Structures are given as C-alpha cells and as structure tokens.
Amino acid sequence: MPAEGPAGDDDDIRPVPFRGGGFRHVPLGYLSPLVFVGLIALWELGSRTGWISSIALPAPSAVFAAFLDLVETGMLWQHLRASLLRLVVGWTLGTILGIGVGLAIALFSVLRAGLAPVVAALFPVPKIALLPLFIVWFGIGEGSKVATILFGAFFPTVIATYSGVDNVDRGLIRMGQSFGLAWASIVRKIVLPGAMPAILAGFRISVSISIVLLVAAEMIGARFGIGAYILTAGALFAVEQLIAGVAMLSVIGLTISRLIGRAEKRFLDWRG
Amino acid sequence: MELIVEGVSHRYGPTEVLDDISFTIGDGEIVAIIGPSGCGKSTLLRLVGGLERPGEGAVLMRGAPPDRSLNPLTYVFQDFALLPWRTVEGNVSLVLEDHAMTAAERREVIDDVLARTRLAEFKQALPRQLSGGMKQRVAIARALAVRPAVMLMDEPLSALDSQTRELLLDDLLELWLRERFSACYVTHNLAEAVRLGHRIVVLSRRPGRIRELVRIDIPLAERSTAVAELARLQQELWQLLRDEALAADRELADAG
Ligand SMILES: Nc1ncnc2c1ncn2[C@@H]1O[C@H](COP(=O)(O)OP(=O)(O)O)[C@@H](O)[C@H]1O
Ligand SMILES: [Mg+2]
Numbered sequence: 001m002p003a004e005g006p007a008g009d010d011d012d013i014r015p016v017p018f019r020g021g022g023f024r025h026v027p028l029g030y031l032s033p034l035v036f037v038g039l040i041a042l043w044e045l046g047s048r049t050g051w052i053s054s055i056a057l058p059a060p061s062a063v064f065a066a067f068l069d070l071v072e073t074g075m076l077w078q079h080l081r082a083s084l085l086r087l088v089v090g091w092t093l094g095t096i097l098g099i100g101v102g103l104a105i106a107l108f109s110v111l112r113a114g115l116a117p118v119v120a121a122l123f124p125v126p127k128i129a130l131l132p133l134f135i136v137w138f139g140i141g142e143g144s145k146v147a148t149i150l151f152g153a154f155f156p157t158v159i160a161t162y163s164g165v166d167n168v169d170r171g172l173i174r175m176g177q178s179f180g181l182a183w184a185s186i187v188r189k190i191v192l193p194g195a196m197p198a199i200l201a202g203f204r205i206s207v208s209i210s211i212v213l214l215v216a217a218e219m220i221g222a223r224f225g226i227g228a229y230i231l232t233a234g235a236l237f238a239v240e241q242l243i244a245g246v247a248m249l250s251v252i253g254l255t256i257s258r259l260i261g262r263a264e265k266r267f268l269d270w271r272g
Numbered sequence: 273m274e275l276i277v278e279g280v281s282h283r284y285g286p287t288e289v290l291d292d293i294s295f296t297i298g299d300g301e302i303v304a305i306i307g308p309s310g311c312g313k314s315t316l317l318r319l320v321g322g323l324e325r326p327g328e329g330a331v332l333m334r335g336a337p338p339d340r341s342l343n344p345l346t347y348v349f350q351d352f353a354l355l356p357w358r359t360v361e362g363n364v365s366l367v368l369e370d371h372a373m374t375a376a377e378r379r380e381v382i383d384d385v386l387a388r389t390r391l392a393e394f395k396q397a398l399p400r401q402l403s404g405g406m407k408q409r410v411a412i413a414r415a416l417a418v419r420p421a422v423m424l425m426d427e428p429l430s431a432l433d434s435q436t437r438e439l440l441l442d443d444l445l446e447l448w449l450r451e452r453f454s455a456c457y458v459t460h461n462l463a464e465a466v467r468l469g470h471r472i473v474v475l476s477r478r479p480g481r482i483r484e485l486v487r488i489d490i491p492l493a494e495r496s497t498a499v500a501e502l503a504r505l506q507q508e509l510w511q512l513l514r515d516e517a518l519a520a521d522r523e524l525a526d527a528g
Contacts, residue, residue, distance in 0.1 A: 193355070
C-alpha cells in the first residue's frame with residue numbers, strides 16, 4: 001500500500017467530478033417524425049375544436065382531402081410534371097453553364113478580369129426582376145420560365161465554382177505539374193475534384209433559388225404548375241388547396257436536398 | 273545522368289533568396305542540402321526541378337536519363353501532396369495516366385512500386401486512412417513509378433514524428449542500396465543529412481550561399497554502424513550552422 005497522502009485522511013476518497021458532457025449531438029433519429037406527427041395532430045385537434053378557424057387554416061385532414069382530389073382528377077401529375085420539367089431543365093442548364101463559366105473565370109486571368117465584375121454586378125439582382133424582360137424575349141410560355149430559373153441557378157454556381165477552384169490546394173497543382181501532367185489532366189483530375197465540395201455546397205443554394213423562381217414564374221401566366229395551382233387556389237379562397245400546394249413544394253425541396261446529400265456522400269466520401 | 277546547378281541566384285521582389293549556388297549531383301549520388309529555415313532550400317529545389325526559373329544562372333542536365341524514365345526530375349514533397357479523393361493505387365496511377373501505356377502495363381508498374389514500398393495491402397486505402405509515414409511511402413512509391421533520374425526531396429520526413437522518421441530513413445537507405453537512385457535531399461535535420469548524404473551542401477542564412485561542401489566517405493551501407501563517426505560529423509555541421517541558425521532566428525523575429 002502506498003504511503004499516506006499529505007492530507008492523511010483515508011476516508012476522504014471521492015471520484016473526480018465529470019465535467020465533459022454536452023455540446024455534442026447524439027443521433028435521435030426517431031424524434032423528428034414524432035415531432036411532425038405531434039404537430040399535425042395538435043393542428044388537427046385545434047381545427048376540430050374550433051380553436052383554429054378553418055377559414056384561416058384548414059385542418060390537415062381537409063388539406064389531405066384536397067390533395068387526394070388532385071390525385072383522383074389526375075391534375076397532380078399535370079402540375080407536378082410542368083413544375084419539375086421547368087425546374088430540372090432550367091437548373092441543369094444553369095448549373096452546366098455556371099460550372100463552365102466558373103472554371104473559365106478561375107483558370108484564365110483574362111476571363112477573370114473581364115467576367116468576374118460582370119458576374120458580381122448581376123449576382124445580387126433578384127432574377128425575378130428579369131422575368132418581364134425574359135417574357136419580352138422568349139414569350140410568355142416555357143422559354144421565359146426556364147430562362148429565369150437558368151439565370152437564378154447560373155450565378156451562384158459560377159461563384160461557388162470559381163471560389164472553389166481558388167481554394168484548391170496549390171501544392172497539389174504543383175505536384176501535378178512536377179510530374180509533367182497535361183494541363184487538361186490537371187484540371188480534370190486535380191482542380192475539379194478539389195473544387196467539388198464548394199460546387200456541391202453551391203448546389204444547395206442554387207436549388208433553393210430555383211424553387212423560389214419556379215413558383216414566382218408560374219404565378220405569372222402559367223396554366224399548369226404548382227405555382228399556378230397555389231395562385232388559383234388563393235384566388236378562389238380554397239385555402240386547403242393552397243396549403244396542399246405549399247406542402248408539395250416542401251416535399252420537392254426535401255427530396256432534392258436528399259438527392260444532394262446522396263451526391264455529397266458519393267463524391268465527397270474521401271473527406272470522411 | 274548528372275545534374276549541374278551553375279551559379280544560380282534568385283530573388284523574390286526585393287528579397288534576395290539565393291546567391292550564386294553551384295554544385296552537381298552525380299549519378300547515383302545523394303546530395304543533402306542543409307541550412308537554417310527560410311534560407312531558400314525549398315526555393316533552390318523548385319529551381320532545380322524546373323518549377324520556377326532561376327533569376328540568374330542555370331540548372332543543366334548532362335547525359336541521357338535512364339531508359340524508360342517517364343519523369344527524370346521527380347519531387348517528393350514534405351506535405352506528401354497526395355490527392356485525398358484517390359486511393360493509394362489511384363494516386364500512383366495518376367502520374368502514369370498521361371503516358372502511353374496499356375492499362376495492364378500500368379497495373380503492373382503500380383503493383384511493382386507498391387510492393388517495393390511494402391504498400392501492396394493498402395492499395396485501396398484512402399490517404400485519410402493512412403498514417404503520416406504511410407502517406408510519405410505512397411508519395412515515394414508514386415515517385416518511383418515514373419522511374420526518376422533524380423529524386424528531389426523537400427524535407428520528406430519533417431512532417432513525421434521521430435519514430436516514424438527513423439523507420440522511413442531506414443526504408444530510404446534500403447531503397448538506395450537496391451536501386452542506387454540519385455537525389456537532392458533537402459532537410460534541416462542534420463542526422464538525416466549525415467545518414468543519407470554522400471555530400472552535404474551547407475547553406476548560410478538568407479540569402480543562401482554555400483558555406484561549405486562536406487563529403488562523407490563512409491558508404492551508405494555502413495552508415496548505420498558508424499554511429500560515432502556520424503555523431504562527430506553531425507557535431508561539426510552543427511558548429512557550422514549554429515551561428516547561422518541563431519542569426520536567422522533573430523532575423524525572422526524582427527523582419528515583420
Ligand atoms: N513564392 C514566393 N514569393 C515570395 N517570397 C518567397 C516565395 N517563396 C519563398 N519566399 C521567401 O524566400 C525565402 C526562402 O524560402 P524557402 O525557400 O521556402 O526557405 P526554406 O525552404 O529554406 O525554409 C523565405 O524568406 C520566403 O519567405
Ligand atoms: Mg522549405
């Protein structure tokens with residue numbers, strides 16, 4: 001047995017108090033569906049008891065009935081198809097162009113000097129302000145809607161891409177050069193993958209901008225589309241349809257965010 | 273192939289970094305370059321490998337590079353410079369992909385260098401899964417894959433802990449005994465310099481000038497047993513460097 005400590009009191013032994021807890025998340029995956037269900041149940045209860053006026057906010061069951069109605073009449077598919085088509089075409093084109101222009105700005109000094117200020121000047125303009133112009137240019141049909149979304153997705157992608165490229169480790173590029181890799185190989189195998197985290201983070205921003213623009217564009221002269229559906233519902237004071245439309249937008253947003261999460265897992269798993 | 277550094281001087285803006293450096297790296301010879309930090313060692317290595325142009329002087333190659341050398345002057349970097357999104361195999365493959373060879377030939381080269389650096393079982397690992405020492409072995413494997421005439425190594429062991437450094441130093445010695453590569457080995461670690469260098473170029477503080485060229489006649493194979501002799505050499509080098517290092521240290525502190 002070791003010699004007695006300076007205090008000399010054998011009875012006074014206690015564990016060191018634990019001070020390290022908190023400030024860390026524990027996964028509680030079951031909680032969020034519960035919160036959802038709980039909120040909806042409360043809402044339903046509030047509506048049934050008359051606490052919530054059905055004119056201001058219809059019960060979830062009424063919203064669901066409106067949704068079922070959409071499914072049965074086949075209108076759901078019409079609206080969804082129109083919206084998704086605009087969104088996918090506009091966002092995809094905007095993203096492809098954005099990555100291309102962003103890369104060009106990042107790689108060539110001439111283009112950076114010439115284009116970066118133009119991008120900086122146009123980026124903060126709310127693209128919805130350009131919709132009337134696009135209607136003049138491309139007509140009231142699909143063209144102007146797709147163009148608005150395209151522009152909305154284009155600018156954040158340009159900026160995400162070129163700042164991503166700027167942040168690629170110079171040491172890796174130098175390594176590529178020191179092994180005599182071709183310029184195109186350096187861009188494709190070092191620069192682009194290195195900028196990928198920034199580009200994918202840009203996707204999240206460009207997608208949410210695209211959805212905003214989609215709805216706004218559909219509220220100006222469209223027969224089909226979720227935006228048009230919501231607008232019509234509002235004009236008819238059909239609040240349960242209106243809410244059903246909004247819920248659909250939420251689901252679309254969530255789904256796309258899931259997809260981007262998947263893409264991040266797939267392309268950025270090397271970050272661990 | 274011989275590499276000749278001839279009267280190289282270099283400056284960045286107003287800062288003179290290197291002043292009239294001349295030395296040669298013979299075939300199968302390891303030239304160690306030591307000097308206080310900030311004296312221009314990395315700059316010198318970049319000039320030697322053609323990543324930057326010297327302000328004055330020239331770096332010349334004499335004689336043909338060995339047969340099938342894909343990249344005669346090949347770097348090994350202090351921070352490894354591995355692509356984090358590629359596996360061990362992919363990182364080696366990267367430097368072969370731009371050369372005309374079939375996929376089978378490429379695979380053969382990759383397997384060969386990974387076996388030589390004892391990395392075969394880690395082929396599919398990502399850099400983040402590897403320790404520092406393993407990462408540097410991957411970088412060395414990558415360098416070997418292009419059959420360099422001269423390896424340009426910029427403090428290859430400085431990012432590693434001392435035990436790993438010792439292991440990798442032995443690996444490098446063993447590798448040299450088998451393959452007789454030539455190298456320009458930059459370090460600030462005197463022990464590494466006396467263990468690996470056939471000759472040692474001692475640089476002064478910035479602007480780097482050659483203070484001394486020390487030749488060590490003990491064959492590399494016998495270095496691990498000639499402990500006393502190496503310790504004495506190391507002490508001598510330290511005497512040479514001590515004042516420079518002290519002055520360089522002060523200089524950095526008040527040069528804001
Ligand atoms: N690209 C550069 N531009 C300006 N100054 C540089 C550059 N690279 C190095 N230097 C300067 O040159 C000096 C030598 O640097 P370096 O060669 O990295 O020294 P060492 O590798 O010996 O520590 C340092 O003072 C550093 O600040
Ligand atoms: Mg250095």
